Amino acid sequence: MSDESRPRGDKSSTKSRILAAAITLFADQGVAATGVRAIAAAADVHPSLIIHYFGTKDGLRVACDKHVAAFVREHKQQVMRSAGRFDPAALRDLQDGPPLLRYLARTLADGSPHTAALVDEMVNDAVGYLAEGVASGLVRETDYPYERAALLAIWSLGALALHEHVQRLLGVDLTNLDGVAAMESTYGRAASELLGNGIYRT
Amino acid sequence: MSDESRPRGDKSSTKSRILAAAITLFADQGVAATGVRAIAAAADVHPSLIIHYFGTKDGLRVACDKHVAAFVREHKQQVMRSAGRFDPAALRDLQDGPPLLRYLARTLADGSPHTAALVDEMVNDAVGYLAEGVASGLVRETDYPYERAALLAIWSLGALALHEHVQRLLGVDLTNLDGVAAMESTYGRAASELLGNGIYRT
DNA sequence: ACATTAATCGAACGTTCGTTTAGGCTTCGG
DNA sequence: CCGAAGCCTAAACGAACGTTCGATTAATGT
Numbered sequence A, B: 001m002s003d004e005s006r007p008r009g010d011k012s013s014t015k016s017r018i019l020a021a022a023i024t025l026f027a028d029q030g031v032a033a034t035g036v037r038a039i040a041a042a043a044d045v046h047p048s049l050i051i052h053y054f055g056t057k058d059g060l061r062v063a064c065d066k067h068v069a070a071f072v073r074e075h076k077q078q079v080m081r082s083a084g085r086f087d088p089a090a091l092r093d094l095q096d097g098p099p100l101l102r103y104l105a106r107t108l109a110d111g112s113p114h115t116a117a118l119v120d121e122m123v124n125d126a127v128g129y130l131a132e133g134v135a136s137g138l139v140r141e142t143d144y145p146y147e148r149a150a151l152l153a154i155w156s157l158g159a160l161a162l163h164e165h166v167q168r169l170l171g172v173d174l175t176n177l178d179g180v181a182a183m184e185s186t187y188g189r190a191a192s193e194l195l196g197n198g199i200y201r202t
Numbered sequence C: 001a002c003a004t005t006a007a008t009c010g011a012a013c014g015t016t017c018g019t020t021t022a023g024g025c026t027t028c029g030g
Numbered sequence D: 001c002c003g004a005a006g007c008c009t010a011a012a013c014g015a016a017c018g019t020t021c022g023a024t025t026a027a028t029g030t
Helices: A011-029 A036-043 A047-054 A057-074 A088-094 A100-110 A113-135 A145-161 A163-170 A179-184 A186-197 B014-029 B036-043 B047-054 B057-074 B088-094 B100-110 B113-135 B145-161 B163-170 B179-184 B186-197
Strands: none
Touching (some): A011 A036, A011 A047, A011 A057, A036 A047, A036 A057, A057 A113, A100 A145, A100 A163, A100 B100, A113 A145, A145 B145, A145 B163, A145 B186, A163 B113, A163 B145, A179 A186, A186 B145, B014 B036, B014 B057, B047 B057, B057 B100, B057 B113, B100 B145, B100 B163
């Protein structure tokens, strides 16, 4: 490999290689079940280097949280599939790299402060989106706009958290899908019908 | 001769005390983050006794899965709150004892075979319930009854899995609620509106 | 009364955990 | 050239992990 611009190996990449490996393993097995040694092996570095860079294992977890949160903040609408508009191209970044959405799904259920803040932001954004929809006549009015937005967000993110079950039941992988495929999928079809008409006959 | 020898101490059942402690701690901290020693201390028994009864820690986890699954099977409709009918009295058992719903919420996201089977059952039951609703004219028809049932189940269970966020956003604790309170809650109100009318203006 | 069996404890096993400490290399400014 | 600085490794620490083994106690069958 050619590396001459940076000191040892790849400099800027080592830290992010650790981060990527950590996100992958945390997403796959959970944080508590993943040891620093396994992460180090996956990143091809020495375990103590992780401590050197991130201080502690929990520091690494926080760094992962922040990294994923930063990414999701840039692609909020795409993550909230069932209630938003789609920009398929923006999700291309998800196809490669560490499984950020699977990591998010993990931490949604595990509960981290950063994820909680992220969810709060998404709900507030959803309130705005839905208000725009109401103003343009596309979305029904409601007496409880905040609660409606919160519930839509919960349902979207809950489905993401249970993506294994969604995959098994509906054959759709919510963590590995771009927006177009989501709308054309079984999940998207059923969601459109439910949110379009409701279930109860009027 | 079949069942019991109740030799030592008081112990209505030491085994079930261990099970209850394990469910509580697993629900609170996750399986991987909970040690057998902590469970043993909570159940006030010696750690090796857990191994003696359940063979291995994973055997204990499986026993917890089965125990929770058995309980949920008896109260299926109550767990699937947003899509079903309610029998408030049947949930009284949840107020005391180990936090079975919190444990279920954990394993829904963590993924265990028993939980997956349980979810599959609930979806199939929901198909039946919804078909009855259609027959009685209460529920809209659909071209995709299975997908609709699956998605409703996913949303209900997903909200349960994200109960911490639901609590924070809507002030409702889905793991500690009986059916009536669920319908009167912010969550129930928003869910009724969404599933009743949909969001999109027709 | 005695042998049997189940229930429970106490102590230790070997492993893995997260972390610490010390020190090699490499690169580079003076 | 040299010493400082940064990247990274090697070896080891104490604690906690899941588990094993053997002994002790109490109920049961005969």
